[in-house]
Amino acid sequence: MSNDERIEAVADIYKYAKDVAANKTYGKELDGTTKLVKESGMEPGLYYAYKEMQSNFKASMENYEAFDQTFLAIKNDKSLSEQEKNSLYHNLLIKGNDEATWKKYTEISDKVTAEEFVDALTQVKYIKGIGKEELSDETGAEQAKAEATEFSKYLDMMGYTGEKRAALEDKFGFYSMIRQDPQNYTFDMLKNEGNTYERDAISAVESSGMSASQYNQIKTLANRLQAGVDYEKGKSGAKKAAQAKIVSQNVNNYDQYAAVMSALGLKRFDSLYSSGGKLPEDSGLNTGINVNxxxxxxxxxxxxxxxxxxxxxxxxxxxxxxxxxxxxxxxxxxxxxxxxxxxxxxxxxxxxxxxxxxxxxxxxxxxxxxxxxxxxxxxxxxxxxxxxxxxxxxxxxxxxxxxxxxxxxxxxxxxxxxxxxxxxxxxxxxxxxxxxxxxxxxx
The missing domain is CATH 2.70.70.10 (Glucose Permease (Domain IIA))
Structure with missing residues (x-):
């Protein structure tokens, strides 16, 4: 090895040492994660497989979407035992979120399961994530009211009442609840408290002949599609196409389709319409009705x-x-x-x-x-x-x-x-x- 090569090698080693020294935070994080996995008693390979999945999701979508997709992947993995699912909920999605979230969970774990807590946490992240995108022009009070309304709808749809509902409301900080059964949602409520897109388009939804409850069902279904399952992850326009398909299948005609797509904040959707289906609560349906x-x-x-x-x-x-x-x-x-x-x-x-x-x-x-x-x-x-x-x-x-x-x-x-x-x-x-x-x- 020549003197120049030796000098270059030493310089490379010095640079590597500096990088390691500067990266103490990562080392601490890695040590902490290893300790967490060891204390949980779970299989390290299982934890890191889902941690890597979550990282890959984060690389191609918003953090709240990545959290949702990771949760749904764990929930729907039939190869996992309930114990393994709970370990992933506890260590990756609750403790892995932050210590404050873990503290919230432990304080109400006698009233909600880990899966129920993570599902609610996912909804909170989704509401706040959408709020930043769609409610940026609202005042703080208006945004808080709209977010509280969305979380209330979620609790209604999950059928949560009593101590369970009160615990989730308290721990996630949504106090201004408008408690309505989904079948009682009104267009006036959506016009006054919906997000910006909804307020602009909800009159067209109403005029199209569907009920406010039907619209909310379709909206929920379209917004909870899973990347890699319902549409191709990372492919441009794939999610919108999948949402358009869901909306098409749950409306009677193009007017209803266009009204719902606009209320969802989607654009350039004409070519994605795939003919009408049936509204979720279409009266008079007998044996054979699909339930989404x-x-x-x-x-x-x-x-x-x-x-x-x-x-x-x-x-x-x-x-x-x-x-x-x-x-x-x-x-x-x-x-x-x-x-x-x-x-x-x-x-x-x-x-x-x-x-x-x-x-x-x-x-x-x-x-x-x-x-x-x-x-x-x-x-x-x-x-x-x-x-x-x-x-x-x-x-x-x-x-x-x-x-x-x-x-x-x-x-x-x-x-x-x-x-x-x-x-x-x-x-x-x-x-x-x-x-x-x-x-x-x-x-």
Whole structure:
């Protein structure tokens, strides 16, 4: 090695040492992360895989969108156990956010699950992120009011009440709540308290023939699309095209499509229209109505119940009451149906979550070989009970307390069943009633 090469090598080493010395912050962060993972007892590879995913999301989208996409990726990863999901929620998304967020969670962890807290945190980040983009011309008070209204809509749609709702309101600082059931949202409310785009376009939405509640359902669905799942991540215009598709499928005609797209703040969307579908709450729809994520998982009926599945392709495959017997694994089905059967279009719901339609206490978990198969019964109070039948397995035990939308089982085809589906039975004061009279989305 020549003297010049030696000098160059020493200079490179010196420069490297300076870089290391200047990067103490990174070293501390790495040490802290390693300690966090070790203390959690989780698999380091799992943590860093999702941390890298989050970093990649941040490179191509806003931070609040990256947080949302990471949360949805963890939530929808069927290969993860509940313990692994909770470890990722705790260590990557809550502690990984900041110590103040972790403190908030620990103070209300007896009232909300880690998944519920992260979902609410995601919504807060989304609202504040959109607020910076769309409400920059508002005064501080007006922006705070609009943000509070959006968070209130979210809590309404999730069916949160009582201590759970109060805890989330308190910890996330949204105190000016306008508490309205989604079905009672009015256009006046949107005109006065919506964001800038909505206030400019909401009159056209109203004139197009849809209700304010229908608009809010479509808006929620269009704004919660997942990069890499619902559209190609990083591809220019892919998200807008996916949103246009969702809007097209949930409106009756182009006028409604154009009004909603404008209210969402989207432009140059004419070429993306793919013909009308049906509004989420279109009256008179019978067996076969599709229920999207918005109406299924986030809308609450006038009776206070939500739907038993969030699957976007769910449909009623057999209604309540008299019906023709069909061939089953045990012979034939009953001719007097005490509930409704919910299956899927373009495939089945096998392995999907069966969710409680309301808060309450699990009074029975059992197996009925010639009937419901694996089943769960929840007592909701006020004379209402619900049964979830033909499950692969129950995910709760007798005596558990559940909230609206909480998973109680895995949809399957046990017992006297014609194929994978969820049997939902609802009783009022001991008498079976048509579940569609008390849950939203299925008419």
């Amino acid at each position: 994520r918005s109406s299924a998982s986030q809308k609450t009926s006038s009776a206070g119940f939500v739907n038993p599945t969030t699957a976007s392709n769910s449909v009623v495959t057999s209604g309540y009451g008299g019906r023709n017997a069909v061939k089953t694994s045990k012979g034939y089905s009953s001719t007097n149906h005490d509930g409704i059967d919910i299956g899927g279009t373009g495939g089945n719901l096998n392995g999907q979550a069966a969710d409680s339609i309301g808060g309450g206490k699990v009074t029975e978990v059992g197996y009925d070989e010639n009937g419901y198969g694996n089943y769960v019964v929840v007592d909701h109070g006020n004379g209402y009970t619900s049964l979830y039948g033909h499950l692969q397995k129950a995910t709760v035990k007798q005596g558990d307390t559940v909230s609206a939308g909480q998973q109680v089982g895995v949809i399957g085809s046990t017992g006297n069943s014609s194929g994978p589906h969820l049997h939902l039975r609802v009783r009022k004061n001991g008498q079976s009633i048509d579940p569609r009279t008390v849950i939203p989305g299925y008419k």
